[in-house]
Amino acid sequence: MSHPNINELLDQIQGSLHADQAKSRFFHIWKTEEPLTCKGVCFPRTTEQVATILTWCHKNDQKVIVHGGLTNLVGATKANPDQLVVSLEKMNAIEAVDTQTRTVTAQAGAILENVLTAAEKEDLFLPLSFGAKGSAQVGGVVSTNAGGLRVFRYGMTRSWVLGLEVVLPDGTIIENLKTLRKDNSGIDLKQLFIGAEGILGVVTKVVFRLIEKPQTRLSAILTTNQFKNVLQTMRYFDQHLGPRLTGFELLWKNTYSTITAEETPYKSPIQKPDNYVIFVEMLGKNVERDSNDLQDACAHSFEHEWISDAAFFDSASEQEECWKIREDVALLEQNAKHNQHYDISIPIDRIGEIIDSIVQNLKNLKGVLDVYPFGHVADGNIHLIVGKENNSEILTQNINDIVYQPLQEIKGSISAEHGIGIDKKPYLHLSRTKPEMELMKAIKLLLDPKNILNPARIIN
């Protein structure tokens, strides 16, 4: 389907171009060599331009794919030749860091890391932290309800959004850019768009709340042989350190060994890693006090034989090294050919057995080469990177089945933080009931009756 007057639209939005020209001249975030398949690319500079684009597309049945920082992992930004890409990258202003209301207001295309830095300049803190923060744009961060390393203490992105401006699929602007911590004046519409992966509207601006910046950071690596000890240690650390405990992450032994193997840039700070390696982060304000408390918690865990070894880090450089071991997912991906990345949620007391059983079943499947489990154990969110012999559809499906099938019975989730996109859509019914999926469809149809915005994501 082609619309002869799409050029009029593209002309109207200053700076918009067709895909082939866009890549070289305007499209800074398009990093892969592969050309972008689409009908054209728009680079709106204002909310009104986003509204103009969507009004036109709604009227002319033109399907639209929204692009932020392209860091999603579920195929959510794939486009095809009859779809128009709307990239928010030119709407990247950080409009205000307000030290009185302790909020930051940013346009959707602002890079998360720039927002974090702007806040920190005013001794304020937005605790969102994940690997892609250097390229993820806040519009996408909100639309994905991104998680990361500190959810356990600080919650997902949703917990930090005070205000939102969204353009609906028909071009209507829903503006609610308040800096209020409390607002119960009717249905809280912004909640509908947070984590909706852009299928209900295009996020154009965000107000995040901020907190006081912690003044000190400490880290530790612990190891233990049994999963039940991981949970025991976690609860004790949480009781003993209180809200200063901000990260409690886990690598299974083979994942840890792969990252700290001789040929990698990383050296294990633990002599003899046991079955589980725990990464602890502690944010506070008094380094001596925090350090004593952290060491006390480790000593207590050691005495009770919950852990078999521990290493502490207080210098910034040491901690950076330590957390790279946890965060260098790219190294795992290099190691695991034709890999698939999973991102599941499991009720926390069931993690040990469920992951053991998934790993065992994967290893028994012909074609699977590597299985690397790791993740946010304190949130019940475990990632798996699975390497395999080839990219055949049947092998992929068999692996998906092994990973996803146990989740329905235990009320887990097929996506803790990455979202559904296109890739996980066939498995959504394992996480959500039929009435839930029907309601999602009804809401989509209400807001986007012509199904023009990010079509075929999450639901059909």
Add this chain to the structure above:
Amino acid sequence: MSHPNINELLDQIQGSLHADQAKSRFFHIWKTEEPLTCKGVCFPRTTEQVATILTWCHKNDQKVIVHGGLTNLVGATKANPDQLVVSLEKMNAIEAVDTQTRTVTAQAGAILENVLTAAEKEDLFLPLSFGAKGSAQVGGVVSTNAGGLRVFRYGMTRSWVLGLEVVLPDGTIIENLKTLRKDNSGIDLKQLFIGAEGILGVVTKVVFRLIEKPQTRLSAILTTNQFKNVLQTMRYFDQHLGPRLTGFELLWKNTYSTITAEETPYKSPIQKPDNYVIFVEMLGKNVERDSNDLQDACAHSFEHEWISDAAFFDSASEQEECWKIREDVALLEQNAKHNQHYDISIPIDRIGEIIDSIVQNLKNLKGVLDVYPFGHVADGNIHLIVGKENNSEILTQNINDIVYQPLQEIKGSISAEHGIGIDKKPYLHLSRTKPEMELMKAIKLLLDPKNILNPARIIN
């Protein structure tokens, strides 16, 4: 409009009765002498019975008003003679406190305080705290997205809901009772029902997340002459005490003086209260350390002349007394004849001037007798109790206008935590834009096309 076969429905839901019989035999929460006006009252005992009721009502165009603990302040539970009341009070089981996933699952009719107590028995903590917790039911708490005394640190009710079961107006059960901290599997539908005041569905069960129970509590009362010093002190306390600062509340001088006047049960712990009296709560685990830090923060504020006096409380009984001064709203209401209660949100840096101006304008209005401002200053949420000569509609409207009109320009809210209900509906347009209100209506129409559930609340 009458349905001859409503008795069949009432028979089907065991224990349901007509209103006149209900009051004496089953309706424990109906405390006022005034009879309940309605067609009948249902007391469902299961989610399926709620579904049966709504299916029947949807089919037969029977309007339904949902009753929880009847603690709302916005007329949300008023019924008229052709409406059927559905009271959740028999669905009051606390189904599970899970120490592994650190969650509590409760039926909608469970009293909040019972849920808090059940959690505390397992050394776990749900930080929701407000005056009505001894009678508010969790279904209503969720439907109102209740706030209270610790929102500043811990967020509103929304922040604590992990799972929800809701019956839609047509009887469909939406079950999502997960204990997961992270679940990005599609649109997060439960967010739609939190704070929607029951117009989109009846909440039947809730899963709350819990945290470790703090082991110590300290309180202080401070006083200062200038509003800017309130904010300065707050930020310093927040920096100095970190996440242990869990409450920072404010009484304007005349409110404080009224509560601590000679004829009341309360004695001011401060010799000479200045224009503003601040109440501080600190939750931690080491009473000596916390006490030193709290006193340091006060000393620092005193040296910088941000505050003019301070009193500390460490014993449980002293603290109880101290917080009663902050919480005895009933005493203010007794003092203020024909009173109206307001609950507004203001960007935090504007609170001082806006409240001054509202109070001045109210005092200049003939018929206004008393104005008592107080509230959650750290959240930007100020309550006003206004006493007046009579209940005439025009006086009420004039007072509403004075309180609400300044809010639109400064992007405030006419309801920080109480909700809109019936009483604040005429003013919703001051807090929300026209497209927002249109979208609320569209969502209501989608879920409740026959407008049977809690009709005329929030929007028409």
